Amino acid sequence: MAVEQVPSTPVDAANDTLSKRPLYEGSTQYQHWRFSPEQLHKTREVLNTDAIAAIRSTFEADSPGSSSDIQFLTYEEEILLVKLYVTKITQLCGHFRFPEEVEATAISYLKRFYLKNTVMDWHPKNVMLTALFLATKTTNHPISLEAYTSNIPRTAPSDVLDLEFLVAQSLAFEFAVWHVHRALWGIWLDAQDLPIPVPPERLQQAYDSALQYVGTSRITDAEFLFTPSQIALACLSLADHDLALRWATAKGVEANMETIEKVAIMVTRDGVVPSVEVVREIDRRLRLCKNPEKVVGSKAYIAKLAKVEREAEVKRARKAEEIRKAMEDGDPFGSELNDGARVIADLDEDD
Amino acid sequence: MDVVEKANAARQKRWTKDRKVGEGTYAVVYQGREAATGRKVAIKKIKVGQFKDGLDMSAVREVKYLKELAHQNVIALLDVFSSKTNLNLVLEFLDTDLEMIIKDRSLVFLPADIKSWMAMTFRGLEFCHRNFVLHRDLKPNNLLIASDGQLKLADFGLARDFADPGYKMTCQVITRWYRPPELLFGARYYSTAVDIWSVGCIFAELMLRTPYLPGESDMDQLKTTFRALGTPTEEDWPGHTKLPDYVPVGQFPKTPLRELFTAATADTLNLLGKCLIYEPRKRISAKEALSHPYFFALPYPSHPSKLPKTASQLAASRMAEEAETNVDMNGPGPAVKAAPPNRLKRKMSGDDIGRSVARKLDFSQPAAA
Numbered sequence: 001m002a003v004e005q006v007p008s009t010p011v012d013a014a015n016d017t018l019s020k021r022p023l024y025e026g027s028t029q030y031q032h033w034r035f036s037p038e039q040l041h042k043t044r045e046v047l048n049t050d051a052i053a054a055i056r057s058t059f060e061a062d063s064p065g066s067s068s069d070i071q072f073l074t075y076e077e078e079i080l081l082v083k084l085y086v087t088k089i090t091q092l093c094g095h096f097r098f099p100e101e102v103e104a105t106a107i108s109y110l111k112r113f114y115l116k117n118t119v120m121d122w123h124p125k126n127v128m129l130t131a132l133f134l135a136t137k138t139t140n141h142p143i144s145l146e147a148y149t150s151n152i153p154r155t156a157p158s159d160v161l162d163l164e165f166l167v168a169q170s171l172a173f174e175f176a177v178w179h180v181h182r183a184l185w186g187i188w189l190d191a192q193d194l195p196i197p198v199p200p201e202r203l204q205q206a207y208d209s210a211l212q213y214v215g216t217s218r219i220t221d222a223e224f225l226f227t228p229s230q231i232a233l234a235c236l237s238l239a240d241h242d243l244a245l246r247w248a249t250a251k252g253v254e255a256n257m258e259t260i261e262k263v264a265i266m267v268t269r270d271g272v273v274p275s276v277e278v279v280r281e282i283d284r285r286l287r288l289c290k291n292p293e294k295v296v297g298s299k300a301y302i303a304k305l306a307k308v309e310r311e312a313e314v315k316r317a318r319k320a321e322e323i324r325k326a327m328e329d330g331d332p333f334g335s336e337l338n339d340g341a342r343v344i345a346d347l348d349e350d351d
Numbered sequence: 352m353d354v355v356e357k358a359n360a361a362r363q364k365r366w367t368k369d370r371k372v373g374e375g376t377y378a379v380v381y382q383g384r385e386a387a388t389g390r391k392v393a394i395k396k397i398k399v400g401q402f403k404d405g406l407d408m409s410a411v412r413e414v415k416y417l418k419e420l421a422h423q424n425v426i427a428l429l430d431v432f433s434s435k436t437n438l439n440l441v442l443e444f445l446d447t448d449l450e451m452i453i454k455d456r457s458l459v460f461l462p463a464d465i466k467s468w469m470a471m472t473f474r475g476l477e478f479c480h481r482n483f484v485l486h487r488d489l490k491p492n493n494l495l496i497a498s499d500g501q502l503k504l505a506d507f508g509l510a511r512d513f514a515d516p517g518y519k520m521t522c523q524v525i526t527r528w529y530r531p532p533e534l535l536f537g538a539r540y541y542s543t544a545v546d547i548w549s550v551g552c553i554f555a556e557l558m559l560r561t562p563y564l565p566g567e568s569d570m571d572q573l574k575t576t577f578r579a580l581g582t583p584t585e586e587d588w589p590g591h592t593k594l595p596d597y598v599p600v601g602q603f604p605k606t607p608l609r610e611l612f613t614a615a616t617a618d619t620l621n622l623l624g625k626c627l628i629y630e631p632r633k634r635i636s637a638k639e640a641l642s643h644p645y646f647f648a649l650p651y652p653s654h655p656s657k658l659p660k661t662a663s664q665l666a667a668s669r670m671a672e673e674a675e676t677n678v679d680m681n682g683p684g685p686a687v688k689a690a691p692p693n694r695l696k697r698k699m700s701g702d703d704i705g706r707s708v709a710r711k712l713d714f715s716q717p718a719a720a
């Protein structure tokens with residue numbers, strides 16, 4: 001899956017795009033990770049507002065009045081920070097020589113994560129490391145945690161593992177990603193059989209250049225708004241507009257070129273890496289406004305741990321009481337007692 | 352609590368665990384229910400804490416593929432949640448598997464029954480392959496059977512996608528008896544044909560009621576395979592002697608399938624033979640198999656609900672029926688009631704009687720084909 005319209009051999013390329021489309025429409029990506037621009041905007045805005053409210057009240061609980069002069073991050077600033085860490089994934093993948101699929105998957109994971117979480121709770125540095133490690137596994141290119149962390153400065157195995165569940169949950173365990181570079185490859189195979197043949201050098205040049213744009217598209221929101229094949233075609237059109245148009249005409253999808261233009265504009269406009277100064281300033285402010293409950297050792301962190309422990313204690317006591325009752329109730333009938341005890345033994349303490 | 356933690360807690364509350372039903376290689380399986388509806392489910396609990404590399408690959412693969420694959424003949428993953436250091440997969444509850452059915456000596460299979468299981472297997476597999484997923488571990492005990500008789504492909508812990516052509520894959524997959532010769536010879540570039548070979552072995556096993564190619568070691572597996580199907584020649588399978596782990600294992604003559612499968616029809620043997628072609632590229636695909644004359648010839652495949660059931664399946668469906676009866680009679684007073692005495696009798700009439708007669712007739716034939 002993780003693939004769109006990719007034929008297993010070039011021979012199948014002919015019956016590509018449309019016949020395979022229903023598969024994509026059945027995917028978790030199509031169903032859960034596509035938005036209208038308004039939805040996307042709203043999702044982030046609400047996430048940001050709620051996070052600020054929660055963190056503010058934590059500060060206030062700790063020492064009243066302490067949140068009044070804190071400058072929380074806006075959601076636009078959050079995006080800039082995440083963008084920077086998207087580019088770090090690319091760097092790390094180069095360092096480890098991971099295949100493109102790992103890189104593309106990790107980037108999607110990182111971006112999806114921040115549709116469910118805020119950087120004020122979870123700093124993208126660690127989330128990025130975890131997203132990448134998880135992506136090596138979900139794309140079937142696993143590497144040992146030891147080998148992974150020992151190659152990244154100042155990183156311990158626990159920095160990666162502690163967040164793995166949180167990242168997986170944030171992704172709703174939907175690990176399969178349909179990639180733009182795969183779609184581009186499908187288009188490229190197709191383009192070799194256009195009615196009026198295109199010289200191979202031109203095809204190769206267009207493909208190489210389009211692949212660069214695919215990389216650029218990954219730092220934008222394109223994947224949340226458009227399908228992988230739309231983005232792929234837009235990247236091809238940025239590389240060689242005429243070729244993209246000829247492919248679309250041959251496929252009978254030239255009516256889509258209007259959408260494709262929109263994608264192309266978005267890729268060029270938003271595919272810009274934020275400057276180091278801007279991000280440094282955001283990161284400086286983040287240190288002051290991040291959720292103290294997530295800072296190990298802080299007063300709020302300890303308070304939260306204590307609360308969780310108290311709740312667990314109540315739960316344990318309730319369970320013990322249930323077991324005691326079950327035993328008592330079963331008392332007159334020896335066999336039921338055993339049964340009851342067995343059932344309880346089968347369900348272990350952490351359920 | 353974070354949004355994500357809250358969502359997880361809400362998911363967890365949707366399901367209850369009742370009792371342990373099995374233990375797999377990396378998980379404990381419980382029978383449970385959906386709290387709101389009482390629907391029976393299986394909850395597969397994977398302990399993650401024990402793995403030093405975090406979430407393990409089998410769990411990752413299983414979740415990745417099952418999240419995407421929704422088909423009547425593929426086990427449904429209903430939910431995923433975590434509890435402390437455990438990952439919990441909520442799966443549809445399936446009463447038994449094809450291995451238990453094959454081993455249950457009290458059951459007799461009609462040719463129509465085998466055809467029905469094969470059709471469901473190919474349908475599930477065709478869907479996986481259409482989605483670029485290789486199962487890589489097909490065997491009777493990974494083909495689970497639902498209470499309505501539907502067969503479901505399960506255990507995607509070894510699955511992977513194959514869209515990346517020319518990407519090397521491990522040959523250490525598929526349980527030995529169902530492993531095709533190209534993997535035994537160490538091929539690192541392979542395709543959907545590996546699953547088809549496994550299905551061929553299962554097909555044969557359904558007819559024989561015993562594993563078709565039970566090799567005792569990887570080397571013996573090749574020998575067992577060639578003894579049954581003849582040693583491949585360069586013409587049968589061009590290039591196989593160049594595979595990484597190729598070793599000559601002796602010359603065995605080709606014996607027609609007919610000699611072992613005496614009662615099978617020509618269509619049956621034709622399809623079986625096409626699943627067991629040595630040259631992977633010539634092996635039939637799941638899609639082609641589904642339009643093979645075997646599936647259109649008489650007898651037509653048995654309706655899933657009419658397929659042979661093991662004693663435990665019958666007990667389960669009786670319990671479900673009784674539970675239903677109890678609900679019907681559930682007044683404000685004491686609730687537990689025995690099923691009305693004529694209920695079982697009524698069940699035995701009609702289809703079941705016809706069935707047992709048909710089974711007897713079939714029994715007199717030379718082999719269970």
Ligand SMILES: Nc1ncnc2c1ncn2[C@@H]1O[C@H](COP(=O)(O)OP(=O)(O)O)[C@@H](O)[C@H]1O
Nearest residue numbers: 372373374375376377378380393442443444445
């Ligand atoms: N969906 C299910 N419904 C009912 N029982 C199941 C289900 N899945 C697994 N089981 C039971 O749990 C046992 C272990 O399952 P699993 O972990 O998948 O086994 P393995 O690791 O041997 O493949 C099975 O043998 C079976 O008895």
